[in-house]
Amino acid sequence: MGGVISINGLVGGYSLLAAVVIAGLTVVASLGAARLGEVRFHRMARWGIYLTALMFAVASGAMARALYMSDFSIAYVASYTERALPLGYKLSAFWAGQEGSLLFWALVLAMMVAAYAFIRRHDHSRQQAITLLVLAVTLGFFASLLTFVDADKLPFSPRHPVPADGMGLNPMLQNIGMIAHPPTLFIGYAGFTIPFALMIAALVCGSLESWIGIARRWILFAWIFLTIGIILGAQWAYVELGWGGYWAWDPVENASLLPWLTGTALLHSIFVQQQRSMFRLWNVLLAGGTFILCIFGTYITRSGIIQSVHAFQPSLIATFFLTFMILCTIACLALIIFRWRRLGQQPAVRGKGDAFEKAPAMQGLISREGAVLLGNSLLVLMTVLTLLGTMSPVINERLTGRAITMQQNFYNTAVLPLALVMLLIMGAAPMLGYGLTKLGDLLRCVRVPLAISFLAAIVVSFIVGIPIPEDAPLKTVVRLMLLGPHSCTFVVAMTICCLLADFIQVLRARMRNVGGNLLGCAFAAIDASHRRYGGHMAHLGMAMIVAGIAGSSLFGQKESAQLVLGERTRIGSYEVSLDAVNRIRGANFTGMEAVVTLTTPAGKQHVLKPQIREYAKSRNGANAEVALMTNLAEDVYISALGFGSESSATIQVMINPLVLWIWIGGLVMTLGGVWAMLPTLMPAGQRVEVKQAVPVTQGV
Amino acid sequence: MQKMTIKLIFAGLTLVMAAGYLAYAGLKDGWVYHVEVDQYLAAREMHTQRVRLVGKVGEENFKSDSAGLHASFQLLGEGSQLPVVYRGAIPELFKPEAEVVVEGKLDPLGVFQADVLMTKCASKYESEAHTRVNEGL
Known part of the structure; x- marks a missing residue:
């Protein structure tokens, strides 16, 4: 490193160095607390974590100040911003590059770890000391990466000579979705560190039940942010990349999906462990797997081993992430083998009276726990298949010497059928109670939802048909018959109807037993069990997302047209006319804009303005800004492909049905997660306990 | 049990x-195979398959008609080149010297008929954003 170092660089660099030292001391203090069990060591470890978090906060403050001030003496600021960049994007450049995004991840992780240490400040157990040890090691790992690895690629590496202006931010990152997408993903990734540390400590101490209760809220918190991050990423791809899609099964997209799948499975099985003391091995494996997959995602993004749309350039940091991932995997597996017998045992639980008895074992697959087991198995299989597809190019190149690219066809064939089956189970699960349920009882409960879903599937197939291309091969026909609109409609309708049926039953029981108006009873019922109805909301959101994906992927239309001023053309059921071509100018770009009038079948007119922008600092040519007309039925998505002169434009028009439902579904899922985290809102004095009706016979 | x-x-x-x-x-x-032009031309068994090729766009015979949704160009490898005809939306970054990825099949006349064209950004940005068309959900 050489050159002039600004105050921001000095403060940032030394704060990170201090974070390394303090994290190291925290590791020592945690070891002391675990070994000797003395409260003063616990206190030292806790304060070590607070101070490490403070150091990361100071470093992040220095970075934010440098970005705000356009301090180009810091190479990172010069590489990702320019003076003309709007303030919001200047600050979002914090996570635009590798060094900044790692610093942000470390900051988020440190804040969460500090919050955890504060919440559990009265816990002076050995298990808590080991949890703090794992967390301190992780913080130390991040601090070391940001301080020692790759001297030219550190967040505060100086730039010499100091340029008059920076190189600017990638135009594709100058989008509101990109301000929020990376931070939410990083919060999600970081959030899964605490359940991992709790799980490791539980395995070390052999106490395999207590960690679940503490971990649940952290898992839910991380899952909520990962969900938001994935949905925002899809939304960004949709409006910014200009190809009209939102998910391309790109390796980096898959890397964020993988921990989401296992995290979702974990959320369900910890609930069963809390209720029935089952799935201990599942939960340990899923907590470890989810954390390792978060690190794996970072490794993929930064290693360059797989070609991806979003990847950073290959970096030495990837090697350290790989090493960290391997060490975590070995530690997890070794501890699981060490505790294998205990993980397989049925724990003792308090039974009738004060006597302890063995927790009940699973008695049948047609039960709540059976549905969770089946759902989790499907989620894990989807994870394995997605991982296989993502890593296939690397595996194939190692084995045959030739690189391959997996196409979306693989994922659509291998993963989507499992997803549909899982959704079907998700729909029926609320109708099941714990313990063995007779098939006849289940069928009796789902007969109405089943009938409605069949009817809906038939009606939808009759109205929209099954979009089979004329020259489609047999396997495509078979796939469309199995995964066509009728199947999707059936699954979505089944999920919604089962959720409604379950809710109506609970509502009727409450109204019968307590009385009161419908809305009051509905709120009281939902408020009485946040977990249950948070889960229902998340399932409802998932059904909406499936409807959106099915509609847009099965019935999307795409057409291109070259129009001169005043010319009209018909695309789908819409009339499109080019009214004007304007030159545009923004803070850091110039460009062209087509003024397009879209007339709906009902005669309503919308003016859309797709643009092509030339960013002053971009050496990569122009960047398209799409224009959208969106409603609950469909999106009309217009992108400008080129301008012949100021009197003509070539545009691409895509009609994507039901896309808005994907974003609404994402929001509903998130709200479901938030609702599940909240405590009961109704004051204790006003609560009336009503035994929740379970639609089928409750087992043993 | x-x-x-x-x-x-x-x-x-x-x-x-x-x-x-x-x-x-x-x-x-x-x-699909994801190979460079030289590797593709040397492996005859790939010529009957749909493949994805990586290379640079040559300046010679470069034609790009974004309005007509059509482009023809030479895809350059280390020591060889391949004529490519592409039909579809032209990405904004497509120009001579750009690094591109094309997907399609060789026709009997030895011209690579592509229906997917993706451009790679210059190395200025670490976030290596490509522009892509005809892909994904």
Whole structure:
């Protein structure tokens, strides 16, 4: 490193160095607390974590100040911003590059770890000391990466000579979705560190039940942010990349999906462990797997081993992430083998009276726990298949010497059928109670939802048909018959109807037993069990997302047209006319804009303005800004492909049905997660306990 | 309990076999070779398959008609080149010297007929954003 170092660089660099030292001391203090069990060591470890978090906060403050001030003496600021960049994007450049995004991840992780240490400040157990040890090691790992690895690629590496202006931010990152997408993903990734540390400590101490209760809220918190991050990423791809899609099964997209799948499975099985003391091995494996997959995602993004749309350039940091991932995997597996017998045992639980008895074992697959087991198995299989597809190019190149690219066809064939089956189970699960349920009882409960879903599937197939291309091969026909609109409609309708049926039953029981108006009873019922109805909301959101994906992927239309001023053309059921071509100018770009009038079948007119922008600092040519007309039925998505002169434009028009439902579904899922985290809102004095009706016979 | 364990093992095996079959079915036609021009021209067995090629756009014979949704150009490798005809939306970054990825098949006249064209950004940005068309959900 050489050159002039600004105050921001000095403060940032030394704060990170201090974070390394303090994290190291925290590791020592945690070891002391675990070994000797003395409260003063616990206190030292806790304060070590607070101070490490403070150091990361100071470093992040220095970075934010440098970005705000356009301090180009810091190479990172010069590489990702320019003076003309709007303030919001200047600050979002914090996570635009590798060094900044790692610093942000470390900051988020440190804040969460500090919050955890504060919440559990009265816990002076050995298990808590080991949890703090794992967390301190992780913080130390991040601090070391940001301080020692790759001297030219550190967040505060100086730039010499100091340029008059920076190189600017990638135009594709100058989008509101990109301000929020990376931070939410990083919060999600970081959030899964605490359940991992709790799980490791539980395995070390052999106490395999207590960690679940503490971990649940952290898992839910991380899952909520990962969900938001994935949905925002899809939304960004949709409006910014200009190809009209939102998910391309790109390796980096898959890397964020993988921990989401296992995290979702974990959320369900910890609930069963809390209720029935089952799935201990599942939960340990899923907590470890989810954390390792978060690190794996970072490794993929930064290693360059797989070609991806979003990847950073290959970096030495990837090697350290790989090493960290391997060490975590070995530690997890070794501890699981060490505790294998205990993980397989049925724990003792308090039974009738004060006597302890063995927790009940699973008695049948047609039960709540059976549905969770089946759902989790499907989620894990989807994870394995997605991982296989993502890593296939690397595996194939190692084995045959030739690189391959997996196409979306693989994922659509291998993963989507499992997803549909899982959704079907998700729909029926609320109708099941714990313990063995007779098939006849289940069928009796789902007969109405089943009938409605069949009817809906038939009606939808009759109205929209099954979009089979004329020259489609047999396997495509078979796939469309199995995964066509009728199947999707059936699954979505089944999920919604089962959720409604379950809710109506609970509502009727409450109204019968307590009385009161419908809305009051509905709120009281939902408020009485946040977990249950948070889960229902998340399932409802998932059904909406499936409807959106099915509609847009099965019935999307795409057409291109070259129009001169005043010319009209018909695309789908819409009339499109080019009214004007304007030159545009923004803070850091110039460009062209087509003024397009879209007339709906009902005669309503919308003016859309797709643009092509030339960013002053971009050496990569122009960047398209799409224009959208969106409603609950469909999106009309217009992108400008080129301008012949100021009197003509070539545009691409895509009609994507039901896309808005994907974003609404994402929001509903998130709200479901938030609702599940909240405590009961109704004051204790006003609560009336009503035994929740379970639609089928409750087992043993 | 014993009976339940057998049931669970049976259910698990059924699921794994179903997933295995789906993976096999997906792998059969869910991938393409991703090679450079020289490697492609040397491997004749690839000439009858759909493949993805990486190379640079040559200046000679470069034609790009974004309005007409058509482009023809030479895709340059280290020591060889291949004529390419592409039909579809032209990415904004497509120009001579750009690094591109094309996907398609060789026709009997030795021209590569592509229906996917993606451009790679210059190395200025670490976030290596490509512009892509005709892909994804």
